[in-house]
């Protein structure tokens with residue numbers, strides 16, 4: 001029997017938010033010893049927060065983080081620091097420490113002395129760490145007086161002095177010029193290859209990420225993609241996540257992918273998929289089953305508007321051909337609504353998933369109603385719980401079915417009646433009820449086939 005290797009670091013269904021506001025949810029990932037993983041994602045997507053959770057600085061509000069198979073919060077700070085070192089984006093020191101003193105702090109988890117210089121072997125490790133990170137000539141300089149790039153390399157030396165099994169780096173090249181960017185990543189790669197150090201680094205530079213990391217995690221409040229650079233650096237996926245068009249290819253003579261802005265005279269990017277014929281409106285996880293079913297059936301669809309941070313948004317980034325994106329925690333704006341309106345004029349079918357309707361997304365449903373009145377076929381997908389009671393209901397009178405449907409519509413309405421009215425008007429405008437994911441898929445296939453005739 002082949003034994004499953006134990007992950008050195010694992011996140012199991014982790015959820016976390018600051019001040020009651022959900023930020024990350026359902027993050028599950030497993031890192032094996034010796035992996036080199038690049039963590040990509042736009043500003044504010046939660047990369048630093050994920051690294052803080054993986055290092056134990058923050059505790060998950062749901063789920064757990066395991067270090068070498070044991071829950072991280074049971075390790076204790078000192079023991080965990082003997083295994084994991086963190087290179088933060090910025091380090092501010094309140095005192096005038098020298099570089100050597102700073103790097104010495106890296107030995108603190110192993111010694112009783114604050115500076116970690118008690119034993120000769122510690123002094124040796126500190127010197128070696130300064131050499132490796134290229135900061136030995138700066139050893140007597142005051143840390144706070146160094147340039148951003150120099151400070152970053154000192155922080156790396158501090159982490160190396162910790163001799164960790166796992167190195168977490170938060171944008172390790174952000175303050176460095178191109179020479180030090182390359183040197184830093186070469187150093188990290190060397191530590192990974194020669195010492196088997198496991199590396200996870202948040203990266204903004206997609207080209208450096210594709211060059212140095214064999215596994216990339218594309219993050220947007222949740223994991224959108226977790227695969228090799230070739231699979232993750234896919235123009236459609238990047239444009240959905242970053243909201244900008246890019247070209248991806250292998251430059252002549254190079255061995256790795258490059259991501260570039262599209263040149264002005266290059267033709268617009270052609271999608272591998274045909275233009276979506278189906279649009280989906282969802283939210284709060286209500287679209288998950290339908291999106292998975294559409295993707296499994298290889299039906300190209302667009303989705304939105306969805307707020308960043310909504311689980312349906314993260315899934316749509318992965319599965320949909322195009323996603324109309326709204327900022328987190330904000331009502332659907334007029335500009336975004338206009339994008340939805342235009343999309344609804346282009347597709348053959350709208351799938352409305354059983355999302356709760358509040359003041360923020362009510363305009364979306366009203367837009368759907370306008371589209372239905374203009375003649376766009378609309379399928380109202382009812383919640384799985386509603387589908388579950390449908391077979392029993394079909395044996396009762398049709399009035400009961402109607403009543404249950406109305407109750408279900410009312411339960412989704414958080415607008416004081418406008419949401420319910422909109423759903424009722426959608427029914428009057430001819431919307432079809434699909435009481436299961438399978439029924440929604442059947443309706444979708446039927447409409448696509450009909451539209452092709």
Ligand SMILES: Nc1ncnc2c1ncn2[C@@H]1O[C@H](COP(=O)(O)OP(=O)(O)OP(=O)(O)O)[C@@H](O)[C@H]1O
Pocket residue numbers: 018019023041042043044045046047048049050
């Ligand atoms: N201590 C905090 N309190 C409240 N909100 C926070 C805190 N730290 C981060 N945030 C918010 O959480 C979100 C994610 O931040 P985070 O720093 O994890 O993202 P990031 O992907 O690392 O961003 P960047 O690429 O810009 O560094 C942001 O909206 C940020 O404002």
